[in-house]
Amino acid sequence: MKHVAALLCGVLFAAGLMVSGMTDPARVVGFLDVQAWDPTLMFVMGGALLVTTPTFFFAKRQTQPVLDAAFRVPVKTEVDRRLVAGAALFGAGWGLSGLCPGPALVSVATARLELVAFALTMVVCLFAVRTADVRRVLRSLESKATRVDGDTHEAALREATVGDE
Amino acid sequence: MASGTQRALMRTMVSPIFSLASLYGLLGGLLIGLSAALLWLLNGRIAGISGITAGLVAAPLQEVSWRSAFLTGLLLAAVVGALTQPQVFGAGVPPSLPRMLAAGALVGLGTALGGGCTSGHGVCGLGRFSVRSLVATLTFIGFGMLTVATLRALSGAAS
Numbered sequence: 001m002k003h004v005a006a007l008l009c010g011v012l013f014a015a016g017l018m019v020s021g022m023t024d025p026a027r028v029v030g031f032l033d034v035q036a037w038d039p040t041l042m043f044v045m046g047g048a049l050l051v052t053t054p055t056f057f058f059a060k061r062q063t064q065p066v067l068d069a070a071f072r073v074p075v076k077t078e079v080d081r082r083l084v085a086g087a088a089l090f091g092a093g094w095g096l097s098g099l100c101p102g103p104a105l106v107s108v109a110t111a112r113l114e115l116v117a118f119a120l121t122m123v124v125c126l127f128a129v130r131t132a133d134v135r136r137v138l139r140s141l142e143s144k145a146t147r148v149d150g151d152t153h154e155a156a157l158r159e160a161t162v163g164d165e
Numbered sequence: 166m167a168s169g170t171q172r173a174l175m176r177t178m179v180s181p182i183f184s185l186a187s188l189y190g191l192l193g194g195l196l197i198g199l200s201a202a203l204l205w206l207l208n209g210r211i212a213g214i215s216g217i218t219a220g221l222v223a224a225p226l227q228e229v230s231w232r233s234a235f236l237t238g239l240l241l242a243a244v245v246g247a248l249t250q251p252q253v254f255g256a257g258v259p260p261s262l263p264r265m266l267a268a269g270a271l272v273g274l275g276t277a278l279g280g281g282c283t284s285g286h287g288v289c290g291l292g293r294f295s296v297r298s299l300v301a302t303l304t305f306i307g308f309g310m311l312t313v314a315t316l317r318a319l320s321g322a323a324s
Contacts, residue, residue: 002208003234005208006208006232006234006235007238009201009204009207009235010236010239010241010242011239012196012199012242013197013212013214013235013238013239014239014240014241014243014246015196015242015246016194016197016198018193018246020193020194021190023253023254023255024254024257025257025259026255026256032309032312032313033313034313035314035317039187040186040187040189040190043190043191044193044197045287047190047191047194048194048201048287048288049194049288049291050195051195051198051202053292055198055202055205055292056289065207067207068207068209070209071209072209072210074280074290074295074297078297079296079300083278083280084301086280086301087275087286087302087304087308088275088304088305089271089274089278089308090275090279090305091304091307092308092309092312093267093268093270093271093272094268094283094308094312095309096260096264097264097265099269100272100284101214101215101218101272101282101283102282104269104272105214105218105236106240106242107243107254108240109240109243109244109247110251110254112259114260117262118266118269118272119269120269121265121266121270121273122269122272122273124273125269125274126215126273127219127222129219129273130219131223154225157223157225160223161220164211164219165289165290165295165297
């Protein structure tokens, strides 16, 4: 059931991106262009927040989600250099292309070389950073632990992803 | 009472804000919000595309499986969209391949280091009143605007 729900959410997400106009890079670049500003992205974010904000608020009363054991809340609260530097790099790539990760993956369906190449490069970089993060935490856990097993790996994965939204 | 000129002026000021594109934007935004709300209420997960994708590696099977299901749904809908409504991907010609490769690398590295993208920080994080997400969102919008302004200045200087 969990997987059916996830699949449905993926369908809804892509439908929302395509309906909203966010799969057109020109619209996104228009939002980022202060000299010829296109407000569409503001309405997209506003519309989404109109639903997510009350949902997150009222879900606090629930002890667990309907189909799983626990809510996975991003636990990190500290604003660090890594967060700001990452967001700055992402912003630069976003401005260069008009594509953020959602529309980039959806655009693969056009089978256009430039768009597929963008998505592939993006995914390879996401995987590379995640792999390096988990390895680094795993090494430091292994140097402390007396016994290394699957739990150590899971702990490393948890620790490597504390700042993940 | 507003004169004809005043009304014309108001129309030009108001119409770019309340255009048909804004309405579709709002509607699409509500769908994205619904997706994020359902993923939270049903599965207890944040609908951040970069986070969902990054979690496919170095992860146990039960993590990989739901993420694959989400991304399969995303791509299925995308294929249906590309076949039936190809205009949603825009009429513009994509930037050159080298520029797209550089941009793809920046987006991948940036969202991995920053722990989220427009959906994770912008739609879910802001909805949870996360300070990290607010800082990230303002930063990537700011740097996006800076990049577009730089490109505009460079192309202006070139012509």
